[in-house]
Amino acid sequence: MSDFGFHLAFWSLAAMTLGGASMIIISRNLIHAVIWLVMSMLGIAGLYLTLSADFIAVVQVLIYVGAISVLMLFAIMLTPRAERDNSQNIKTGGPAALVVLLVMISTLWVAIDTDWGAVREAALTDQARLIGESLIKHYILPFEIGAVLLTAALVGAIALARQDDEDAAVHAASLQAELDGEGSVDPVNVVDPPIASEASDTEAAS
Amino acid sequence: MTTADDARLGIQEDSHLAMQGTIEALTTGDGSEPVVVNLGPQHPSTHGVFRLKVTLDGEIVQDAEMRIGYLHRSMEKLAEERTYTQNIPFTDRIDYLAAMSNNLAYCLAAEELLGIKVPPRAQAIRVMFAELQRVASHAMANGTFINDCGAWHTPLFYMFRDRERVLDMFEMTCGARLTTNYMRIGGVAFDLPDELLPTLESFLADMPDRIADYEALLMENEILHARARGVGVISPEMAINSSLSGPVLRATGVPWDLRKANPYCGYENYEFDVPVGEQGDCFDRFLVRMAEVKQSLKILRQVIDNLPDGPWLADVPLHARPEPGEAYARVESPRGELGFYLVSDGGPAPYRFHCRPPSLINLTALKEMSIGGTLADAIVTLGSIDIVVGEIDR
Amino acid sequence: MTDLAQLSNVLGAWYDFRDLNNLQRLITEWIAEWGPDWLASIVTGVLGALGILAVIGPTLLILIWVERKVISRFQQRYGPNRVGPKGLLQPVADAVKLILKEQLAPRAADKLIFFLPPVLIFVPGILIWGVLPFGPRMSVADLNVGVLFLLAVSGTAVLVIFMAGWSSNNKYALFGAMRAVAMSISYEVPMVLALLTLVVFSGTMSVNGIVEWQQQEDVIFILLFPLSAIAFFFAASAELNRTPADISEAESEIVAGYHTEYSGMRFGLFYAVELGNTLVVSGFIATFFLGGWWLWGLDQWVPSWIILLVKTGAVYFLLIWTRGTLPRLRIDQLMSFCWKALVPATLLFVVVAFVERTLLISEGWDTTVALPIMAVFNIALTLGAIMLFARVARPAPLRRPARIRMAGTEIGGLRAARQVASRTEEPQFQVGGD
Amino acid sequence: MIIGLEHYLVLGALLFCIGFFIALSKKNAVGVLIGVELMLNAVNLTLIAFSRFGATEVALSTQVFVVFIIAVAAAEVAVGLALALVVYRNRQTISVDRTTLLKG
Structure with a gap:
C-alpha cells in the first residue's frame, strides 16, 4: 500500500x-x-x-x-x-491512577528503548489456511483443551444464570419477608406458595 | 435493602444510586420488575379503539386489564327521545359489521311490544339478509384473525373479495353497504329488486369452491396451527359461567345456537346444522366460523327455493304507541346472542332502550384466556374473539 | 486461466462488457502512467464503491416498486399504479414524502444513541456488497476470508438494531430490539454451519473461490446440500427480520418494533437498508447455492453479472413470496425451531460434507462420477430429515387433530356438550394431527 | 517516517494502561469486565505486531496464540457476566465495592 x-x-x-x-x-x-x-x-x-x-x-x-x-x-x-x-470509585481512584501511571511509564520505556531487531518481511499470505492447518497439526492438544474450556464455560454460565423454581421460591420469600420487615428467612423451611387448589375437572369436554 | 440490612451486612452507603424504595408487590421470580405495556386505543390490531393494559414478565402475560368506552356515543339515552321507527338507524351503528342482525333484533323486540304479526315473505327476506350478513361478518372476522397471526393481509383480501359481493347485494336492495337500515317494524322497507335473486344464485354457485380454496390454503398451514392451536383456551364450564355466546362458546363444545334453541323469523322450517368445536382454542373458533359460513349458504339456498310472495310489510301506524310493558328479543348475530330490551310507558318513544352486546360479554373472558400466554398470543386471542368496539361501547 | 480470461485479454477493450474489470484496469493503468500511485489506489477504491452504489441505488427504488406490485398480485389487487406510468414513480414519491416529513425524537430519548443507528445501519448493509463476486474478477474485494467477513459484518448489524431499540425509550421499541437481538444471535449459528459445508467442500473461504469450484465441477451446491440451502434461506430471512420471522417489527404485536419512534427520512433509511440487505442476501444465496455468475458455460457470451442478477431476482421473488403468504411465528417457536431443527440439520450436513470431502480426496474418486451419487444421497438424506422432523417435533397441542362436529338435534348446555362429544361416528371435519 | 514496531508497541501499552485503570476504578462489575477486555485486546495487538515484524516462522504461532486468547476471553466474559447476574440476584447490586462480604 x-x-x-x-x-x-x-x-x-x-x-x-x-x-x-x-x-x-x-x-x-x-x-x-x-x-x-x-x-x-x-x-x-x-x-x-x-x-x-x-x-x-x-x-x-x-x-x-x-x-x-x-x-x-x-x-x-x-x-x-x-x-x-x-462512575468511578473516588476513594480508590487516586492510588489506582498512581499504579497505572507507574506501569505505563515502565512499559513505554521498555517499548521504545530496547532494540527489537524488527525486520519487515513480506506478510503471510492465505493466513486462514495456514492457521487452520497449524491448529490441526502442531497445536492439536491446545485446540482440544480450548474446546473443553469453551464447553465448560458454556455449561457453567448457563448453570449460574439459570434460576430453578426452588431458588425462585427462596428469593420471592426473602423479598416478601423484607417487605413485611420480619428479617431474613432461612431458606430451609420455605413453604411453597399455595397453588390454585380447585383443579377444575375438564373431563366433560375433552 | 433497608438500612438495617446494610448495617447488618456492613455495607457502606456511598453510591448515590442505591436501591431506594420498597419492592413492588407484584415482583417476578428474579426480582426484575414486570413491564406494563399499553396496547393502547391507538394500536394496529385492537380492532378499533380499545385499550388493553397488559402486565408482562418478559414476554409472559401476567395480567390483562381492559379499558373500554372510547367509542361510547350514549346511544341508549338518545334512543329514548326518538320514536320506535326513528330508532332503527341507530341499530345499524351499534355493530357496524352486522347491521342487518341489529335491525332484525330491534324490530323483533318492537313487534313483540306492539303485538304485530310479520307476513311470511318479510320473514323469509329477513332470514336471507341475516344469513348473508353472517357470511360477510365471518369473512371479516377470519380475515383479521389470520392478519393478527401475521400473514400480511393476503388471506384478508381474499375474504374481502367475497364480502364485497355480499355488500353489493345489500347496496342493490337498500342502497347502503354497511348501515343498511333495511328492516322496519312489521317487515322490511322495500321488496327485493329483480336483479337480486340472479346475483344471489351466482354467489351461491361460486362460494363452495372459494371456501374449498380457503380450506386448502389455510387449514393445513403449519404456522397457523403453531400460532393458534392451544392458544387462548377456555373450558366449557368457564365459557358458560361467563355467559359467552356465539362461535366463541360453540368452539368449546357447547352446542348452543339461538336459531335452534329459540327459533325466530321461521328458522324452524329451514334445515341446517350447528358446528361445534372441541378444544375451545383460537383455531377451533376459526374452524367453527368457517363451518358456519357453509351452513349459512345452505340456509340461503333453502330460502331462495321456497321464497313466498305477498306483502313484505304489515300495515303499522307511523307513530305507533305501544301500551305500557316490556319486551326482550334476541337474535343469533355473527358474534353471539344479540338482545334488545325495550320498555314502553305508552308514549311514542321507548322509556328504556337497552342492547345486550355479545362482543362485550365475550370480551370479559379475554383476561382469563390470555394470562400465562405470551403478548403475541394475547393479540391472537383478541383477534379470535372477533370484537366490534362499536357494539362494546354503544 | 479460464478461457474467459484469455478471451478478455485478447479483446480487453473497455467496450467488452463481459468483464467490467477491463474498464477499471485500463483507467488505473492510464492514471499510473502520469499521476502518483496513491491517486491510482484511491481511484480504484472510488470506482469500486461507485460500482456498488450504482447497483444499489436504482435497484432499491425499483425493488420497492417490484415488492409492492408482486405482493399486490398475490392479494388480487393492482398495487401502485397512480404515480407515474404503471406506478413506477411511487417509490420516488415515497422517498420525497419521507424526506419532507418532520423528524421527531422522543423527549427522554438518549440523544447520541438515538441519532446514530439510521446512519450506522448502512455500514454493514454496504460493506457486505464488497465481497459479492459479480464476475470472475469483478468483486470489489476478493478477500480470502470472504465468508467469515460476511458473517462478521452481518453480526454488527445486530448491535445497531439494539441501539435503535433501546435508545428510543419506548416499550414496543425495546421489545422489538430484544427480540431482534435474541433472534439474529441464535440464527447466526445455522448460517455459519450451512456456509461451513460449502467452505469444507470447496476448500476455500473466498466467495469467488466457491463459485469457481462450482464452475470447475459443473455442479451447483443446492443439488449437493439441499438442507443447508433451506437452512441458510430460513436463517437469512430471520436475520433480515422478514416473515415468517419478522417478529422484531411485528405490526400486529409491537407496532413497528425497533424503528417505532423513527419518523421521516430516518425511517426511510431503515426501510431502504432492509430492502438493500434483502437484495444482497438473495445475491449471496444465489452465489453460494445457485452458482453465482456462472451458468454451465453461458457466462462466455452473456455478461456474468447479468446471470447473477437474474438468479438474485429469482431468490428475491422467493423471499417476497414467503413474505406475502406465510403468517408469523412466535419468538419462542422461532428459537426452538432454530435450536431444535436448523442447528442439528446443518450439523448433520457438516459431517456429511467432511465425509464426502475426504472420500473425494483421499480415495481419489473421480468427481464427475462421485458427485452425482453424493447429490442423490444428500437429497434423500434431506427428505428423510424433513420427514423425521415433521413427525417427531410436533408440539403437544398439534398432535391431536382439530375436529368440528355437527350438533344435530342436541342443543343445550353442558349435558348436550357431553352428548355431542361422546358421539362416536366420524366427525364432519378433521384437520391436522398425525 | 515509516510506521515501525515501536508505534504498535506504544499503542498497545497505552491501551493496556487505559484498560488497567478502568478495571481498577470502575464500580460496576460489567465496567470491570470491560476493562479486562481492553487489557486482553492490548496484549493481542502487541502480539500481532510482533508477528508482523518478527521472523516469519514465529509469525504463524503468534497468530494461533491470539486466536486462543480471543477464545479464552469470550469464555471469561460469559462466566464473568453469569457471576455478576448471580451476585445481583442475591445482593440486588452488582457494584463491586458493595459486595465485599463473602457470605456462605
Missing part, C-alpha cells in the same frame, strides 16, 4: 481506538461505555488489517463486536436501571 494511505489508516485507527477507550472512563452511562468499547474494538480490528493479519481482524469483529458486546448489553439489560451507573 502506498505510504500516505498507510499513514492515514494507522493514525486514524489509533485515534479511534484510544479515543474509544478513554471515553469509556469518562462516560457516565454503562451502555454508552459498552458502545465506546465496541468502537475501540473496531479500531483494533482495523489495526490488525494494517498489520495484514486479516483472519484475526475478521475473527476480532465477529467475536468481540458481534458476540461479547451484545452479551454485555444483555447482562446490563437484566439488571435494573439503578445499576447502570458507570
Whole structure:
C-alpha cells in the first residue's frame, strides 16, 4: 500500500481506538461505555488489517463486536436501571491512577528503548489456511483443551444464570419477608406458595 | 435493602444510586420488575379503539386489564327521545359489521311490544339478509384473525373479495353497504329488486369452491396451527359461567345456537346444522366460523327455493304507541346472542332502550384466556374473539 | 486461466462488457502512467464503491416498486399504479414524502444513541456488497476470508438494531430490539454451519473461490446440500427480520418494533437498508447455492453479472413470496425451531460434507462420477430429515387433530356438550394431527 | 517516517494502561469486565505486531496464540457476566465495592 494511505489508516485507527477507550472512563452511562468499547474494538480490528493479519481482524469483529458486546448489553439489560451507573470509585481512584501511571511509564520505556531487531518481511499470505492447518497439526492438544474450556464455560454460565423454581421460591420469600420487615428467612423451611387448589375437572369436554 | 440490612451486612452507603424504595408487590421470580405495556386505543390490531393494559414478565402475560368506552356515543339515552321507527338507524351503528342482525333484533323486540304479526315473505327476506350478513361478518372476522397471526393481509383480501359481493347485494336492495337500515317494524322497507335473486344464485354457485380454496390454503398451514392451536383456551364450564355466546362458546363444545334453541323469523322450517368445536382454542373458533359460513349458504339456498310472495310489510301506524310493558328479543348475530330490551310507558318513544352486546360479554373472558400466554398470543386471542368496539361501547 | 480470461485479454477493450474489470484496469493503468500511485489506489477504491452504489441505488427504488406490485398480485389487487406510468414513480414519491416529513425524537430519548443507528445501519448493509463476486474478477474485494467477513459484518448489524431499540425509550421499541437481538444471535449459528459445508467442500473461504469450484465441477451446491440451502434461506430471512420471522417489527404485536419512534427520512433509511440487505442476501444465496455468475458455460457470451442478477431476482421473488403468504411465528417457536431443527440439520450436513470431502480426496474418486451419487444421497438424506422432523417435533397441542362436529338435534348446555362429544361416528371435519 | 514496531508497541501499552485503570476504578462489575477486555485486546495487538515484524516462522504461532486468547476471553466474559447476574440476584447490586462480604 502506498505510504500516505498507510499513514492515514494507522493514525486514524489509533485515534479511534484510544479515543474509544478513554471515553469509556469518562462516560457516565454503562451502555454508552459498552458502545465506546465496541468502537475501540473496531479500531483494533482495523489495526490488525494494517498489520495484514486479516483472519484475526475478521475473527476480532465477529467475536468481540458481534458476540461479547451484545452479551454485555444483555447482562446490563437484566439488571435494573439503578445499576447502570458507570462512575468511578473516588476513594480508590487516586492510588489506582498512581499504579497505572507507574506501569505505563515502565512499559513505554521498555517499548521504545530496547532494540527489537524488527525486520519487515513480506506478510503471510492465505493466513486462514495456514492457521487452520497449524491448529490441526502442531497445536492439536491446545485446540482440544480450548474446546473443553469453551464447553465448560458454556455449561457453567448457563448453570449460574439459570434460576430453578426452588431458588425462585427462596428469593420471592426473602423479598416478601423484607417487605413485611420480619428479617431474613432461612431458606430451609420455605413453604411453597399455595397453588390454585380447585383443579377444575375438564373431563366433560375433552 | 433497608438500612438495617446494610448495617447488618456492613455495607457502606456511598453510591448515590442505591436501591431506594420498597419492592413492588407484584415482583417476578428474579426480582426484575414486570413491564406494563399499553396496547393502547391507538394500536394496529385492537380492532378499533380499545385499550388493553397488559402486565408482562418478559414476554409472559401476567395480567390483562381492559379499558373500554372510547367509542361510547350514549346511544341508549338518545334512543329514548326518538320514536320506535326513528330508532332503527341507530341499530345499524351499534355493530357496524352486522347491521342487518341489529335491525332484525330491534324490530323483533318492537313487534313483540306492539303485538304485530310479520307476513311470511318479510320473514323469509329477513332470514336471507341475516344469513348473508353472517357470511360477510365471518369473512371479516377470519380475515383479521389470520392478519393478527401475521400473514400480511393476503388471506384478508381474499375474504374481502367475497364480502364485497355480499355488500353489493345489500347496496342493490337498500342502497347502503354497511348501515343498511333495511328492516322496519312489521317487515322490511322495500321488496327485493329483480336483479337480486340472479346475483344471489351466482354467489351461491361460486362460494363452495372459494371456501374449498380457503380450506386448502389455510387449514393445513403449519404456522397457523403453531400460532393458534392451544392458544387462548377456555373450558366449557368457564365459557358458560361467563355467559359467552356465539362461535366463541360453540368452539368449546357447547352446542348452543339461538336459531335452534329459540327459533325466530321461521328458522324452524329451514334445515341446517350447528358446528361445534372441541378444544375451545383460537383455531377451533376459526374452524367453527368457517363451518358456519357453509351452513349459512345452505340456509340461503333453502330460502331462495321456497321464497313466498305477498306483502313484505304489515300495515303499522307511523307513530305507533305501544301500551305500557316490556319486551326482550334476541337474535343469533355473527358474534353471539344479540338482545334488545325495550320498555314502553305508552308514549311514542321507548322509556328504556337497552342492547345486550355479545362482543362485550365475550370480551370479559379475554383476561382469563390470555394470562400465562405470551403478548403475541394475547393479540391472537383478541383477534379470535372477533370484537366490534362499536357494539362494546354503544 | 479460464478461457474467459484469455478471451478478455485478447479483446480487453473497455467496450467488452463481459468483464467490467477491463474498464477499471485500463483507467488505473492510464492514471499510473502520469499521476502518483496513491491517486491510482484511491481511484480504484472510488470506482469500486461507485460500482456498488450504482447497483444499489436504482435497484432499491425499483425493488420497492417490484415488492409492492408482486405482493399486490398475490392479494388480487393492482398495487401502485397512480404515480407515474404503471406506478413506477411511487417509490420516488415515497422517498420525497419521507424526506419532507418532520423528524421527531422522543423527549427522554438518549440523544447520541438515538441519532446514530439510521446512519450506522448502512455500514454493514454496504460493506457486505464488497465481497459479492459479480464476475470472475469483478468483486470489489476478493478477500480470502470472504465468508467469515460476511458473517462478521452481518453480526454488527445486530448491535445497531439494539441501539435503535433501546435508545428510543419506548416499550414496543425495546421489545422489538430484544427480540431482534435474541433472534439474529441464535440464527447466526445455522448460517455459519450451512456456509461451513460449502467452505469444507470447496476448500476455500473466498466467495469467488466457491463459485469457481462450482464452475470447475459443473455442479451447483443446492443439488449437493439441499438442507443447508433451506437452512441458510430460513436463517437469512430471520436475520433480515422478514416473515415468517419478522417478529422484531411485528405490526400486529409491537407496532413497528425497533424503528417505532423513527419518523421521516430516518425511517426511510431503515426501510431502504432492509430492502438493500434483502437484495444482497438473495445475491449471496444465489452465489453460494445457485452458482453465482456462472451458468454451465453461458457466462462466455452473456455478461456474468447479468446471470447473477437474474438468479438474485429469482431468490428475491422467493423471499417476497414467503413474505406475502406465510403468517408469523412466535419468538419462542422461532428459537426452538432454530435450536431444535436448523442447528442439528446443518450439523448433520457438516459431517456429511467432511465425509464426502475426504472420500473425494483421499480415495481419489473421480468427481464427475462421485458427485452425482453424493447429490442423490444428500437429497434423500434431506427428505428423510424433513420427514423425521415433521413427525417427531410436533408440539403437544398439534398432535391431536382439530375436529368440528355437527350438533344435530342436541342443543343445550353442558349435558348436550357431553352428548355431542361422546358421539362416536366420524366427525364432519378433521384437520391436522398425525 | 515509516510506521515501525515501536508505534504498535506504544499503542498497545497505552491501551493496556487505559484498560488497567478502568478495571481498577470502575464500580460496576460489567465496567470491570470491560476493562479486562481492553487489557486482553492490548496484549493481542502487541502480539500481532510482533508477528508482523518478527521472523516469519514465529509469525504463524503468534497468530494461533491470539486466536486462543480471543477464545479464552469470550469464555471469561460469559462466566464473568453469569457471576455478576448471580451476585445481583442475591445482593440486588452488582457494584463491586458493595459486595465485599463473602457470605456462605
